[in-house]
Amino acid sequence: MTSTSSAQALWARVRGALAFVFRRPQRLLSLRSGCWLLAMVPVALLVYALALVPFTPGISDIRKAKSELPAQLVSVDGKLLAEYRWANREWVELHQISPNVVKALIATEDHRFYDHFGLDWKRTASSVVHTLRGDPQGGSTLTQQLARNLFPEEIGRSRVFPQALTRKLKEAITAVKIEASYTKDEILETYLNTVPFLYNAYGIEMAARTYFDKSADKLNVLESATLIGMLKGTAYYNPVLNPERALARRNTVLSQMVKRGQLGADQFERLKVRPLGVNFERQTEVMGPASHFAMQLRKQLLDWADSRGYNLYADGLIIRTTIDSRLQAIANRAVARHGQQLQGVADTAWSQRNGWGPGNELVQTLVRESAEYRAALDKGEAPEDALQALLADEAFLRRLRTEKTRVQAGFLAQDPVTGHVLAWVGSRDFAQDPFDHVQAARRQPGSTFKPFVYGAAFANGASPNDTLMDSAVEIPLGGGRVWRPTDGRAPSDEPMTLADGLALSKNTITAQVMQQVGPARVAEVARALGVRQSPLEEVPSLALGTSPVTLKEMVTAYSSIVNLGRYVEPVLITRIEDRHGKVLETFASSAPAPVFDARAAQTLRNTMRGAVDKGTATAIRTRYGIQADVAGKTGTTQDNTDGWFILMHARVVAGAWAGFNDGRITLRSDYWGQGARSALPMVGEFMQQGLRAKVINASERFVDEFDVPPPADTSLGSMREWIRGLFSSGDTPSAPPMPPPGTLPPVTTDDAPYVPRQPTAPPAPVVVTPLAPLAPAVPTQ
Numbered sequence: 001m002t003s004t005s006s007a008q009a010l011w012a013r014v015r016g017a018l019a020f021v022f023r024r025p026q027r028l029l030s031l032r033s034g035c036w037l038l039a040m041v042p043v044a045l046l047v048y049a050l051a052l053v054p055f056t057p058g059i060s061d062i063r064k065a066k067s068e069l070p071a072q073l074v075s076v077d078g079k080l081l082a083e084y085r086w087a088n089r090e091w092v093e094l095h096q097i098s099p100n101v102v103k104a105l106i107a108t109e110d111h112r113f114y115d116h117f118g119l120d121w122k123r124t125a126s127s128v129v130h131t132l133r134g135d136p137q138g139g140s141t142l143t144q145q146l147a148r149n150l151f152p153e154e155i156g157r158s159r160v161f162p163q164a165l166t167r168k169l170k171e172a173i174t175a176v177k178i179e180a181s182y183t184k185d186e187i188l189e190t191y192l193n194t195v196p197f198l199y200n201a202y203g204i205e206m207a208a209r210t211y212f213d214k215s216a217d218k219l220n221v222l223e224s225a226t227l228i229g230m231l232k233g234t235a236y237y238n239p240v241l242n243p244e245r246a247l248a249r250r251n252t253v254l255s256q257m258v259k260r261g262q263l264g265a266d267q268f269e270r271l272k273v274r275p276l277g278v279n280f281e282r283q284t285e286v287m288g289p290a291s292h293f294a295m296q297l298r299k300q301l302l303d304w305a306d307s308r309g310y311n312l313y314a315d316g317l318i319i320r321t322t323i324d325s326r327l328q329a330i331a332n333r334a335v336a337r338h339g340q341q342l343q344g345v346a347d348t349a350w351s352q353r354n355g356w357g358p359g360n361e362l363v364q365t366l367v368r369e370s371a372e373y374r375a376a377l378d379k380g381e382a383p384e385d386a387l388q389a390l391l392a393d394e395a396f397l398r399r400l401r402t403e404k405t406r407v408q409a410g411f412l413a414q415d416p417v418t419g420h421v422l423a424w425v426g427s428r429d430f431a432q433d434p435f436d437h438v439q440a441a442r443r444q445p446g447s448t449f450k451p452f453v454y455g456a457a458f459a460n461g462a463s464p465n466d467t468l469m470d471s472a473v474e475i476p477l478g479g480g481r482v483w484r485p486t487d488g489r490a491p492s493d494e495p496m497t498l499a500d501g502l503a504l505s506k507n508t509i510t511a512q513v514m515q516q517v518g519p520a521r522v523a524e525v526a527r528a529l530g531v532r533q534s535p536l537e538e539v540p541s542l543a544l545g546t547s548p549v550t551l552k553e554m555v556t557a558y559s560s561i562v563n564l565g566r567y568v569e570p571v572l573i574t575r576i577e578d579r580h581g582k583v584l585e586t587f588a589s590s591a592p593a594p595v596f597d598a599r600a601a602q603t604l605r606n607t608m609r610g611a612v613d614k615g616t617a618t619a620i621r622t623r624y625g626i627q628a629d630v631a632g633k634t635g636t637t638q639d640n641t642d643g644w645f646i647l648m649h650a651r652v653v654a655g656a657w658a659g660f661n662d663g664r665i666t667l668r669s670d671y672w673g674q675g676a677r678s679a680l681p682m683v684g685e686f687m688q689q690g691l692r693a694k695v696i697n698a699s700e701r702f703v704d705e706f707d708v709p710p711p712a713d714t715s716l717g718s719m720r721e722w723i724r725g726l727f728s729s730g731d732t733p734s735a736p737p738m739p740p741p742g743t744l745p746p747v748t749t750d751d752a753p754y755v756p757r758q759p760t761a762p763p764a765p766v767v768v769t770p771l772a773p774l775a776p777a778v779p780t781q
Contacts, residue, residue, distance in 0.1 A: 071313065090203065092193065092215075105231075107257045108257075109231065118178060154170070221257075226278075232249065251272045304576070319573060321572060335682050340428075345669060345672045363400075404665055406428075408658070424438055438550070464603060470501075528560075545635060545637065555654070567594075568593075641666050643658040
């Protein structure tokens with residue numbers, strides 16, 4: 001039976017007894033009956049209190065609250081990445097707290113603190129008298145308040161009778177237990193380290209930093225009185241929002257210190273006229289070097305701990321992760337450095353001189369979407385009046401511009417063989433933008449999606465040396481609509497190999513390949529390799545990356561390419577230990593699952609070297625001096641909204657995205673908006689520094705599992721054609737060259753109808769096998 005049901009049952013018995021008495025008024029005349037009735041109340045309360053003892057926190061729970069150890073997230077090389085705490089709190093010992101704080105606390109909240117055993121009967125009786133007179137006063141001691149702060153769920157919060165009676169009895173019992181377990185100094189220390197002070201500040205140390213920008217041992221009398229005064233009602237006496245109330249309450253605390261002999265009367269007269277002197281600075285929770293990674297894991301770890309009877313915030317668990325602290329630090333620096341450079345570009349592009357102002361239609365739209373605009377409408381202002389008022393507010397427009405034009409980025413590095421995540425950066429600054437651009441953000445991948453198109457073609461028998469015409473393309477979409485993909489410059493109207501089409505990121509070539517393999521097959525390849533959570537629209541424009549995906553999906557898919565068509569589920573945690581190092585559970589990596597034709601994957605991976613060697617990502621070689629065996633692909637979306645780059649190495653696949661949270665905001669620059677200049681530098685610096693520090697092995701090379709035929713020597717044929725041209729009369733038009741075997745035919749136009757070539761053998765389908773289930777966690781005895 002729960003304590004609440006016990007209270008209800010007891011009240012029912014008492015109510016029945018009273019009803020029985022009052023149904024027979026003559027019994028009231030009996031002195032004996034009256035005495036029995038009066039004696040029943042304390043006896044019943046005592047019996048009920050004893051019955052509640054098993055429902056109050058045990059001694060072990062109280063000691064655990066005092067010595068709670070947050071779970072630690074640890075890198076693969078043993079460095080601390082993050083701690084999971086109940087709240088933003090830093091525990092300090094009593095000798096590290098200013099004596100002024102202790103004097104103010106005891107004088108105001110519990111001046112007989114050193115004389116009682118957890119309950120102050122005089123104060124309790126006094127509070128009852130004042131309450132009956134219409135002046136409610138709290139009767140709880142510091143120890144009772146501590147019990148309430150430490151165990152709010154076990155003790156309860158109800159203020160409605162009879163639940164309130166149960167709550168007060170539980171509070172008193174727990175206070176007695178605490179007094180029996182701790183010294184007075186330990187109780188004070190625990191109290192001051194657990195009390196909340198608003199703004200996610202828990203404990204006196206974080207309160208001192210938040211309101212006065214100093215540590216707790218540096219607090220003077222006025223500052224101590226201000227903070228202790230907040231305890232009566234943190235919101236009501238908030239010195240930031242309600243300075244007048246806070247000042248009056250501070251002086252009340254000072255007067256109590258005078259009354260209890262902790263402050264001289266003359267000193268009080270001098271101090272009470274002094275201002276609050278608040279130096280407010282909100283304290284953000286420090287999550288460590290892998291903040292977004294830690295936040296992504298929190299829910300998973302909470303579920304794990306709850307299902308096994310552990311407390312993530314108090315039991316000192318050690319979570320061993322796959323993150324390499326050295327690579328994480330390199331990734332953090334690379335994102336910060338190049339993100340700041342891009343921010344300078346954005347600030348210039350969106351300055352008032354360059355279009356940010358009341359006359360800009362986008363600015364007007366952003367204003368209408370703002371919380372300030374909605375608040376004005378809620379107050380009854382006309383929409384046009386509210387809009388014009390905000391457009392005329394220069395300070396508001398500056399804040400809006402800062403918020404909307406803040407450049408964001410995401411970065412992820414993964415071992416393609418094991419699936420271990422090596423570095424995870426979710427944004428430029430977790431404190432400013434906790435939104436994760438690795439796993440949570442879905443953005444159009446642009447040309448980084450093109451490898452799936454070519455992969456589907458290679459699986460169908462095409463060769464990187466096959467040629468298509470780099471010419472204007474028109475693809476009917478039905479309903480009279482036509483898709484005309486273009487590049488940044490006019491087509492050359494010359495033959496181009498598939499390898500060059502991918503290396504140079506030619507939209508005209510990719511669209512023709514897509515037309516031959518079909519959007520459904522391309523989507524199937526992408527899903528098999530790793531794009532598994534984001535929906536893919538099976539339309540021709542999918543070839544150019546128009547369906548939003550996550551960076552994590554793309555890096556995982558590229559890892560499958562390195563792995564020659566074998567999919568490995570990303571791994572974040574390897575094992576969990578208790579505070580003493582005993583392994584509680586290990587997490588096995590999933591076995592590589594063949595999901596795509598291995599020969600086609602090898603061809604695709606080797607072809608993607610071209611982007612780095614001679615294509616859109618040559619900066620990897622020329623600017624960053626990376627000579628290792630790498631391959632990759634850049635990506636840029638419409639209007640330079642999103643910039644992408646993913647680089648593949650035999651043991652590291654690293655990808656970056658750069659852009660804005662609002663897709664309508666861009667860098668407004670065809671130069672800086674390209675993925676080769678926005679995202680590539682982050683990956684380039686990461687790989688450069690990782691190789692230089694020898695955290696990444698420069699000698700690792702891609703391994704071919706299939707023989708690769710040498711490229712055909714076309715020099716002799718070219719010479720013959722040149723000689724034949726010298727002696728040609730030019731009168732007889734030359735016949736169009738026959739496409740070599742396996743060549744994908746170009747998209748044709750109405751004036752040159754296309755007769756499809758009959759393949760000699762059916763195209764090889766994409767091999768998609770069911771994914772093997774993840775290996776279950778193996779508990780360790």
